[in-house]
Amino acid sequence: MIELVDIGVNLTHSRFAKDRDAVVTRAAAVGVTHMVLTGTNIAESQAAATYAAHNPQMFRSTAGVHPHHASEWGEPALAQLREIAALPVVGAIGETGLDYNRDFSPRPAQRSAFAAQLELAVELGYSVFLHQRDAEDDFLAILNDYRAQLPKAVLHCFTGNRAFLERCLEMDLSIGVTGWLCDDRRGQALRECVSAIPLAQLMIETDAPFLIPKDYPKKSKTGRNEPAYLPHILQHVSALRDESLEMIARVTHANSIEFFRF
Structure with a gap:
């Protein structure tokens, strides 16, 4: 069986509350042997690390404050995040960055929280x-101040075009590809440039429970995405790159295992 790593699973989200363990079992049954559980605020980062600790062979977690929650950032959050990041299952700082699409937190707060988390990652030696989202120039400008001091960096759930991809690759960012490319309309820019991602910088993910692939043949009634759908994303990546499923699986697995310190 092909072995896959899903680098972005919001497994502690409330939409998985009733059947979280069953979701993991379904994923494992189709070859998703490893998952990275996303931390989006302090509480979710702690919850992700706690769940991951039950099976550290299968899981890693991230510890961070998503730009939607940037207004919650401050010295207490920094202290808590540093404590969570010290746990052995934590494989990266994040999810952090900028989101000017929804602006759930003020943009100055987003930029401040982003820079502070990059500083923490540099301090701790974390990727x-x-x-x-819709913040390309500010995102790259802030990241550029820290990139040389960071071991690695992955832009999860890439939705940009070829021009932005090239700017990211110039900064040696890895790229996370989701079911966004399964949408002929919304994902067209990604579909057109996914073949330009160097193999050494390619990873795949579901971002479950979000971003269910539009063309998935057996969607749940709730419309919830699951890590068990990752092989479907792999098939699209393979077809668009004209490379074998086995090769894409092998490379993305190796990239992800190394990146997240399994």
Whole structure:
């Protein structure tokens, strides 16, 4: 069986509350042997680390404050995040970055929280798990101040075009590809440039429970995405790159295992 790593699973989200363990079992049954559980605020980062600690062979977690929650950032959050990041299952700082699409937190607060978390990652020697929506210039400008001091960085759930991809690759960012590319309309820019991602910088993910692939043949009635759908994303990546499923699986697995310190 092909072995896959899902680098972005919001497994502690409330939409998984009733069947979280069953979701993991379904994923494992189709070859998703490892998952990275996303921390989006202090509480979720702690919850992700706690769940991951039950099976550290299968899980890593991230510890961070998503730009949607940037207004919650401050010295107490920094202290708590530093404590969570010290746990052995934590594989990266994040999810952190900028989101000017929804502006759930004021943009100055987003930029401040982003820079502070990059500083923490540099201090601790951690790689970073990044988020960006409609904030390309500010995102890259802030990241550029720290990139040389960071071991690695992955832009999770890439939705940009070829021009932005090239700017990210110039900064040696890894790229996380989701079911966004399964949408012929919304994901067209990603579909057109996914073949340009160097193999050494390619990873795949579901971002479950969000971003269910539009063309998935057996969608749940709730419309919830699951890590068990990752092989479907792999098939799209393979077809668009004209490379074998086995090769894409092998490379993305190796990239992810190393990046997240399994």
